[in-house]
Amino acid sequence: MYFFRTHTYTLFLLALLLAFTSCTNNEKPSEAQEIVDAALAAHGTQNLEQGVVTFRLRDRQYRALRDNGAFVYSRTFTDSTGQRVHDVLSNSGFKRTVDDAEVTLPQEEQQAYSESVNAVIYFALLPYFLNDAAVQKEYLGEATVKGEPYHKVKVTFRQEGGGEGFEDEYVYWFHQQRHTMDYLAYNFEENGGGSRFREATNPREIGNIRFQDYNNYKAPNNGKDFPIANYDRVFEAGKLEKVSEVNLEEVKVFGLN
Structure with missing residues (x-):
């Protein structure tokens, strides 16, 4: 009798756990999530999943290519010495060329330039x-x-x-x-x-x-x-x-x- 009661109680607990898990997995999205989802639709950001956006900001040319998670962001400008600077940030990392010649940069500068390019693209494409x-x-x-x-x-x-x-x-x-x-x-x-x-x-x-x-x-x-x-x-x-x-x-x- 003791075994039967214990076994029944265990099955009951398992059933409750499964029911709770099912409810958790199917719970309604949060209010914040619903608001953001509505904004993404209103801004047409689904069209950014696969595509290219180009624009100019303060005499610098930007390009953002996205392909379902893969991305290539670039920034092109002429520096104070008249040289053409081209920065590229992608899933593979950061690269800078000056007059079409690749430049080796310290890690700290790579990080700073990466963040600069990423920040401009981030704000330009919000709320994406x-x-x-x-x-x-x-x-x-x-x-x-x-x-x-x-x-x-x-x-x-x-x-x-x-x-x-x-x-x-x-x-x-x-x-x-x-x-x-x-x-x-x-x-x-x-x-x-x-x-x-x-x-x-x-x-x-x-x-x-x-x-x-x-x-x-x-x-x-x-x-x-x-x-x-x-x-x-x-x-x-x-x-x-x-x-x-x-x-x-x-x-x-x-x-x-």
């Missing part, structure tokens, strides 16, 4: 990268900016797969009806650290992909006095200083075929 494996999303609630309704989503990164900037923190404002990414804020560590707030401008559709320019703002004391999630309130209060514009010029989209 917000479903990367290392991304962690958290819903922060609703907000109103310039009379429009928004969802706020915080993004951080797992150390594994998060790259050199895994400690970075972002907050995105997604329009509740249009699902567009209209504002973002982020922390940075360079030059003593701080944060910035960006307002999307000049939205346009090219190759079924939504591209945007940005007004770049800073707060007093470089935004160190409040969390970046509060930037919407500081922006509404008119306490931010516009420091630059990020304008993508000559944007073109090509297929891989």
Whole structure:
């Protein structure tokens, strides 16, 4: 009798465990995930999975090729001595050529140039990268900016797969009806650290992909006095200083075929 009861109890526990596992595996996506997914669709980012995007930013030419996880990003410009510099960042690493001759760089410089190229492409193609494996999303609630309704989503990164900037923190404002990414804020560590707030401008559709320019703002004391999630309130209060514009010029989209 004891064996029968113990065996029955064990089977009962196993059934509960299986039921719990099934529910966990089929649980509804988080609210933050649903908001990001809607934004990706609204921006047409599925068209970036296989394709090429080119644009100019501050007298430098950029090219981003993506093919289902494989990528080749490049930056081309003329330096102060008149030499043509061509940087290439890919799954295989970083390479620089000057007047078509490959240059050997110290690891520290390779890392710095890699991060520079990657950062420009990252911001230019947002919100495309917000479903990367290392991304962690958290819903922060609703907000109103310039009379429009928004969802706020915080993004951080797992150390594994998060790259050199895994400690970075972002907050995105997604329009509740249009699902567009209209504002973002982020922390940075360079030059003593701080944060910035960006307002999307000049939205346009090219190759079924939504591209945007940005007004770049800073707060007093470089935004160190409040969390970046509060930037919407500081922006509404008119306490931010516009420091630059990020304008993508000559944007073109090509297929891989």
